[in-house]
Amino acid sequence: MEELLDYVQKLNFKSELLKSCNINLLTIDDIKVIKDFKDDWKLQIKISIEYDILYDKLYIGPYYQVPDDYKRMFLVLSFFKSLGILKSDKKEVQEYVEAIKILDVAIMIGSGLDECELITDFAQKVHNYIVENNKIELVSQIPDEQLQTSYTDCDIDSISQPSIEHFMTKYFNFHQPVKILNCISHWPALDKWKDMNYFMNLAGYRTVPIELGRTYDDDEWGQNLYKFGDFIKQYMNNDDHEQKAYLAQHDLFDQIPELSKDFTTPDYCAIGNQDPVIIKSWIGPKNTISTMHTDDKHNFLCQVVGEKLIILASPKESENLYPYEGLLNNTTQVDVENLDFAKFPNVKNVKFQRIVLKAGQMLYIPKLHWHYVRSLTPSISISFWFNCDED
Numbered sequence: 502m503e504e505l506l507d508y509v510q511k512l513n514f515k516s517e518l519l520k521s522c523n524i525n526l527l528t529i530d531d532i533k534v535i536k537d538f539k540d541d542w543k544l545q546i547k548i549s550i551e552y553d554i555l556y557d558k559l560y561i562g563p564y565y566q567v568p569d570d571y572k573r574m575f576l577v578l579s580f581f582k583s584l585g586i587l588k589s590d591k592k593e594v595q596e597y598v599e600a601i602k603i604l605d606v607a608i609m610i611g612s613g614l615d616e617c618e619l620i621t622d623f624a625q626k627v628h629n630y631i632v633e634n635n636k637i638e639l640v641s642q643i644p645d646e647q648l649q650t651s652y653t654d655c656d657i658d659s660i661s662q663p664s665i666e667h668f669m670t671k672y673f674n675f676h677q678p679v680k681i682l683n684c685i686s687h688w689p690a691l692d693k694w695k696d697m698n699y700f701m702n703l704a705g706y707r708t709v710p711i712e713l714g715r716t717y718d719d720d721e722w723g724q725n726l727y728k729f730g731d732f733i734k735q736y737m738n739n740d741d742h743e744q745k746a747y748l749a750q751h752d753l754f755d756q757i758p759e760l761s762k763d764f765t766t767p768d769y770c771a772i773g774n775q776d777p778v779i780i781k782s783w784i785g786p787k788n789t790i791s792t793m794h795t796d797d798k799h800n801f802l803c804q805v806v807g808e809k810l811i812i813l814a815s816p817k818e819s820e821n822l823y824p825y826e827g828l829l830n831n832t833t834q835v836d837v838e839n840l841d842f843a844k845f846p847n848v849k850n851v852k853f854q855r856i857v858l859k860a861g862q863m864l865y866i867p868k869l870h871w872h873y874v875r876s877l878t879p880s881i882s883i884s885f886w887f888n889c890d891e892d
Contacts, residue, residue, distance in 0.1 A: 505538070505584065505587060505588070506538050508580075508619065508622075508623050508626075509535065509536050509538060509584065510536065511619055512536065512577070512580065512619065513616075514532055514536075514577060516529040516532075518570060518573060518574050518577070519574075521568075521570040521574075522555065522570055522571055522574040524551055524555075524574065525551075526547040526550055526551050527547055527548070527551055531544055531547065535581055535584070538588075540588065545582075545585040548578060548581045548582055548585065549582060551578055552575075552578040552579065552582050555571065555574060555575050555578060556575070558571060559571060559572070559575060559610060569614060572610055572611045572614055573611065573614060573616050575607055575610055575611065576607050576610075576611045576614065576616050576617060576620055577616075579603050579604060579606065579607030579620070580604070580607070580619075580620060580623070582603050583600040583601075583603045583604050583623075583627075586599055586600040586603075587600050587627070594631055594635050597627055597630070597631050597706070598631070598706050598728070600627055601624055601627050601628055601631075601706055601707060601708065602708040602726070602728075604620055604623065604624040604627070605624060605707055605708035605709070605756065606708065606726070607620055608620055608621055608624065608755070608756050609710065609752075609756070612752050612755055612756075613755075617755075621755070621756065621758065624707070624756075625757065625758075625759065628704065628705075628706050628707055631706055632702055632705070632706075637701055637702060637705055637730075638701075638705075638730070638734075639698045639701060640697050640698060640701060640733060640734055640738050641738060642695075642696065642697070642698075643695070643697065643737070643738065643879055645695075647878060647879065648695065648806060648807045648808070648860070648878045648879060649807075649808065649859075649878065650808050650857070650877050650878060652808070652810070652857040652877065653857060654810070654855040654856060654857045655680060655855075655856050655857065656853075656854035656855050656856065657677075657678050657679060657680060657813070657854050657856060658672070658677075658679045658680070659679070659680040659681075659682060660679060660680070660681060660682065661681075661682040661683045662681075662682070662683050662684055663681065665768060665769060665771070665772065668681075668769055668865075669772060672865060673769075673772060673799075673865070673867075673889075676816075676867035676868070676869075676870065677867065678813055678854070678856075678864065678865055678866055678867060678870060679864075679865050680856060680858070680862060680863070680864050680865075681769075681801075681862070681863040681864070681865060682861075682862055682863075683861075684767060684768075684863055685764070685767070685803050685861060685862075685863055686861045688763060688764045688765070688805070689762070689763045689764070690760075690763035690764045690805050690881075691805060691806075691860060691861055693763055694763065694805050694806050694881050695806050697733050697737055697738060700729060700730075700733060701729075701730050701733060703757065703759060703760070704729045704730075704757050704760075705728065705729055705730030705733070706728055706729070706730060707728070707729045707756070707757060708726050708727070708728060708729070709726070709727060709728075709729050709732065709748055709751060709753070709756070710724055710725075710726060710727075710748070710751060711724065711725055711726070711727045711732055711746050711747065711748055712724055712746065712747040712748075712749050713725060713744060713745070713746050714744070714745065715745055715790060716790045716791070716792045717749075717791070717792065717832075718792050718825070718829060718832055718834075727746075729748075732746060732748060736785070736786050737784070737785070737786055737879055739786070745785070745786070745788065745789055745790075746785065746786070746789075747783070747784075747785040747789040748782060748783070748784040748785060749783055749785065749789075749791070750781045750782075750783065750884075751781060751782050752780075752781065752782075753781075753782035753784075754780055754782065761780075764803075764805070764883060766778055766780070766885060767801050767803070767863065767885055769801060769865070770801065770885050770887050772889060773799070773887035773888055773889050774887075774888055774889060774890045776887070776888050778885050778886065778887045779798070779884075779885070779886040779887070780883060780884070780885055780886075781883070781884045781886070782881070782882075782883060783880070783881070783882040783883070783884065784880070784881045784882075785876055785879070785880060786876070786879050786880075787807075787876055787877065787878050787879055787880075788875060788876060789875070789876045789880070790873075790874070790875045790876075791872075791873065791874040791875075792832055792833065792873065793812065793814070793822065793832070793833045793835065793837050793871050793872065793873035794831050794832040794833070794871070794872070794873075795816070795831045795869045795870065795871055795872075796831075796866070796868065796869070796886065797831075797868065797869065798868055798886040798887060798888055799865070799866070799867060799868045799886065799887055799888070799889065800865070800866040800868075800884050800885065800886050801863055801864070801865055801866075801884070801885040802858065802863065802864045802866060802874075802882060802883075802884055803862075803863045803882060803883045803884075803885065804858045804859060804860050804861065804862050804863070804864075804880070804882050805860060805881045805882060805883060806860055806879070806880060806881035807860060807876060807877070807878035807879050807880035807881065808857055808858065808859050808860065808876070808877045808878050808880065809857070809858045809874055809875065809876050809877060809880055809882065810855065810856070810857055810858075810874070810875045810876075810877055811855075811856045811857075811858055811864060811866075811872055811873065811874050812837050812838070812853050812854070812855050812856075812872070812873040813853065813854040813855075813856065813866070813870060813871060813872050813873075814837075814851055814852070814853055814854070814870075814871035814872075815852070815870065815871070816869045816870060816871065818850075818851045818852070818871065819871070820847070821847040821848055821850050821851045822835055822848065822851060822871060823835055823845050823847070823848070833871065835848050837853065837873045838873075838875070857877070858882075868888075868889075
């Protein structure tokens with residue numbers, strides 16, 4: 502790949518980073534060898550050793566306590582490790598896929614750091630190179646009838662293109678949920694993302710984190726890394742799969758910025774403070790579930806493909822919803838689609854609201870409002886989370 506050298510030269514590496522991260526095997530002279538694009542198999546061994554050591558350090562203790570320098574160094578080592586693979590004489594697709602996986606893991610770990618931008622761009626270039634030079638395995642289309650239902654439940658207000666002032670004075674200021682129509686109908690994503698081969702060509706070889714299991718509060722719930730294309734083939738195009746899999750609450754658009762061209766941030770997010778709007782993806786087959794829970798931010802949930810059932814409850818109902826204790830205290834123990842009054846007697850006092858959210862529609866979920874989500878069809882959604890100083 503002729504562009505490799507350009508990316509190596511763009512890497513802004515400071516020797517202080519080696520000391521900060523207790524990197525003992527590598528020296529600044531080694532970095533110069535790499536930047537001069539020279540081959541050195543002994544150097545690749547040193548890179549692999551330090552990569553493994555630093556990877557282990559990243560998972561000692563709470564992740565929020567990991568120093569940014571450790572993440573930066575991991576980005577650098579991942580870049581060097583992938584270069585070693587891409588510079589080899591092997592030209593098999595699997596070699597490139599392995600390099601992309603190393604880069605994607607680094608992107609997930611270093612998300613938010615300025616240095617991540619170079620790695621993100623490089624990973625997409627490697628992916629595009631594979632697609633351009635090899636025939637990608639395409640998948641069958643999901644029929645339109647499988648992306649639609651006849652359900653029309655809506656126990657809350659539904660309004661079309663409200664002004665920001667109207668939205669604030671009638672709903673936001675009172676923390677009232679509302680379904681908003683005709684505000685995202687211009688998004689290219691509404692048409693493009695129905696075709697799973699769009700994702701296969703753009704990101705089929707990229708590595709993404711997939712949740713496995715019915716709900717995140719189940720004992721059998723877990724996570725694993727999948728190639729995006731494998732996830733689409735095994736789960737999005739297969740309603741009969743016994744195990745449920747969900748690309749949930751992921752920074753997909755930071756990892757694959759090209760997808761961000763297919764949508765825009767809703768204007769209503771401008772009422773928030775200066776903190777960046779947090780944009781998350783939710784992609785999964787029929788019957789993926791998010792247990793009823795609360796978030797500490799306001800949310801515009803935008804439905805792009807398929808339909809979802811959302812069940813809401815006011816924060817005033819918290820005592821009647823039997824939240825877990827400890828880390829999951831924002832999650833209820835109650836299965837809101839199969840109420841057990843014997844086990845949870847107070848839940849009979851809760852006033853639930855049911856909404857079916859269809860493609861092209863948006864739901865405002867106020868901060869700390871209880872919400873349960875189940876996909877009625879194969880589904881793709883985007884969440885826009887934001888804070889407001891007036892809360």
